[in-house]
Amino acid sequence: MGGMNTPHSSPTDLPAVEVLSLSKTFSTAFRKHRALHEVDLRIESGSMVGLIGASGSGKSTLLRHITGLVRSDSGGEIRVFGQTVQNNGRLDPHIRRLRREVGFIFQQFNLVDRLTLLTNVLVGRLAHMPFHRRMLGWFTGAEIQQAMAALDRVGIGIHAGQRAGTLSGGQQQRAAIARAMMQEAKLILADEPIASLDPESSRRVMEALSDVNRIDGTTVVVCLHQVEFAKRYCQRIVALKAGRIVFDGVPDALTHDLLTDLYGSEADDAGIAQQRPRPSHIPHTAPIPAMPRVG
Ligand SMILES: Nc1ncnc2c1ncn2[C@@H]1O[C@H](COP(=O)(O)OP(=O)(O)O)[C@@H](O)[C@H]1O
Ligand SMILES: [Mg+2]
Incomplete structure (x- = not known):
């Protein structure tokens, strides 16, 4: 293709x-x-x-x-x-x-709050499902297992049955990543x-x-x-x-x-500021020692 x-x-x-x-x-x-x-x-x-x-x-x-x-x-x-x-x-x-x-993950609002995490992840599968199954919203046991495995991989399997809206921002973002895994993006x-x-x-x-x-x-x-x-x-x-x-x-x-x-x-x-703190006790006229080059 x-x-x-x-x-x-x-x-x-x-x-x-x-x-x-x-x-x-x-x-x-x-x-x-x-x-x-x-x-x-x-x-x-x-x-x-x-x-x-x-x-x-x-x-x-x-x-x-x-x-x-x-x-x-x-x-x-x-x-x-x-x-x-x-x-x-x-x-x-x-x-x-x-x-x-292609899987998308935005800053927030990636999930449907009132659906469980598991359902949110299963939604990732919709794109691959035949039309009649998509209409029924019916997932196979294998798909449910796959969604659980994805949630486990991102470390939130224990929250699978919880409504997405009740989870922390970070957990919701990890669920969005699990959904992209489920989508096989x-x-x-x-x-x-x-x-x-x-x-x-x-x-x-x-x-x-x-x-x-x-x-x-x-x-x-x-x-x-x-x-x-x-x-x-x-x-x-x-x-x-x-x-x-x-x-x-x-x-x-x-x-x-x-x-x-x-x-x-x-x-x-x-x-960026913390990346190279400028120590105030070193006079800025001090020579900067050259780093030895290896290889
Ligand atoms: N739909 C839009 N209509 C008008 N200006 C827009 C629109 N989307 C983005 N811009 C402008 O384009 C520039 C780049 O925006 P954006 O891509 O959102 O930047 P970043 O994601 O790096 O913060 C900004 O000046 C923004 O105001
Ligand atoms: Mg932006």
Whole structure:
């Protein structure tokens, strides 16, 4: 099924995401705002990529284009696993089939509060079910077992029968990840999934994303405001500033200066300030010892 509308032959070497010359201008009654400027991005299948940048830099807009929720200005193209999502501002007619492969996780409101966690996770299966079963809302024993296993994997199996609305924010986010596992999503797009969580809950949510990436080979693209989390869990960081990619590389290559430039007045908020404390007792004229290079 893969590669129907592309020249690619083998599905294994298809990148998870290809963004080609993507620009987006939002027009309101008062102004035109260019949120993305000719963004080019290729994300390899099986990778975990952190998308960082100050608020308003275009992270959500980029993710929303990848899912086809927003149409680009003319000229851009987006493919997911080789299949066109949109081209030249037009959505591909087969986009629904493609969305089945993609799991979304937002900052909040991912679950239906009044349904149990188990049911919320089973909903991930709906895309794969024949129409009559979907209408009856009827799940097989195997599907229920699979949903339980997914909840266990993210560490909240004991809450399976509880209404989603009664769980903490972090538990709800982990359930959303379990739902994406149940969906057998090949790509997870997470937009600030830990923005409203405490550090310990954030860690657990990031561990769950990292787990589905490493163990299932699911490609993960996660927007994060907190740089430390992006550095700790992602092998590759892409940074946006005012709608342009200004950094693309391994976490270690992110310099303090670049981060300060990226976040400006939001630096504290993004957790950058603590990264390189400036000890006041060392005179700034002191020579900085060179690090010995190995190899
Ligand atoms: N639907 C919209 N209409 C008008 N402007 C928008 C819309 N969505 C986003 N924008 C603008 O595009 C820019 C990028 O926004 P966004 O992608 O949400 O940034 P981020 O997720 O990095 O905080 C912002 O200036 C924002 O105000
Ligand atoms: Mg956003």
